[in-house]
Amino acid sequence: MTEVRGVVATGKGKPVEVTTIHVPDPGPGEAVVRVQACGVCHTDLHYREGGISDEYPFLLGHEVAGVVDAVGEGVQDVAAGDFVVLNWRAVCGSCRACRRGRPQYCFDTRNATQPMTLPDGTPLSPALGIGGFAEKTLVHAGQCTKVDPAARPAVVGLLGCGVMAGIGAAVNTGGAGPGDSVAVIGCGGVGNGSIAGAHLAGVRKIIAVDTDPAKLDWARRFGATHTVNATDHDTVQAVRELTDGNGADLVIDAVGVPQTYTQAFYARDLAGTVVLVGVPSPDMRLELPLLDVFARGGALKSSWYGDCLPERDFPMLTELHHQGRLPLEEFVTEEIPLDDVEGAFEKMQAGAVLRSVVAF
Structure with missing residues (x-):
């Protein structure tokens, strides 16, 4: 002992x-x-x-x-x-x-x-x-x-924990890749991990959404190509305007409250993907029109720990860090x-x- x-x-x-x-x-x-x-x-x-x-x-x-x-x-x-x-x-x-x-x-x-x-x-x-x-x-x-x-x-x-959860939400759970558009709602440690993961995966358009200008500045450092201050702009409308009116291929909710999840749901393209990686509290409830869930298709996913395999992902990401890519x-x-x-x-x-x- x-x-x-x-x-x-x-x-x-x-x-x-x-x-x-x-x-x-x-x-x-x-x-x-x-x-x-x-x-x-x-x-x-x-x-x-x-x-x-x-x-x-x-x-x-x-x-x-x-x-x-x-x-x-x-x-x-x-x-x-x-x-x-x-x-x-x-x-x-x-x-x-x-x-x-x-x-x-x-x-x-x-x-x-x-x-x-x-x-x-x-x-x-x-x-x-x-x-x-x-x-x-x-x-x-x-x-x-x-x-x-x-x-x-x-x-x-x-x-x-947090950085792996964010990177994995984009890469492992969300399957982000070259040519995609990705929006990330919430730019703390996990959200910026998602932005870094999307950038690492070669995503062409990465939209960072937050209410804090300092966090949006952080997001740019990790690879965000566009930023949206949700205090000044409607999140869904702004993401759609930045994606030719379609919505993003992948929207990651790194906050985990009903409001941001609903925004993520409607800010994605038809048949796009929503990934929830922010952790809700036990008392939270979500209400969405079931017809909208059916009509929009796509995938609604939750990401546990970025769906990572530590023995595979930790050494790989450490090496990418040493290479200056992460x-x-x-x-x-x-x-x-x-x-x-x-x-x-x-x-x-x-x-x-x-x-x-x-x-x-």
């Missing part, structure tokens, strides 16, 4: 605390990872606010890059000293989705069996099965994806110490940062 410092959410809406946590030695199939960097994601804030579950206390953080410190019995794919990015959908290989060759939809993803705890023995619920706002964390070994150790941890760790460094607004996570949440809510990253 190891004692480390970690960021814990103790109750709904309460400021997070930096406190001592106990990390067990790895058991069978598990690994302890020494965290080098962990991005501050909206999902962590959702955990703090009780938007995911009420299983407090939470050990927050999940966009992790670090080095494997030790592995448990039976672990063969990673070893102590490996540089890894952690993933929160370690596929099982044996559920009905995996058996059908669709492991990105795995129904039985794996996490560590042993709990990390507070000093009094209270078990912690690690965010997305990771708990990366800590000097070390315990995960299932399948959550460790080896990438090029030359990569900077604060940059490549963002592949662990500007992952542009997502990092600031690097902060562990004690500044609560302040990073405030900056996130104010729209002042694209990503704060805890650097150890």
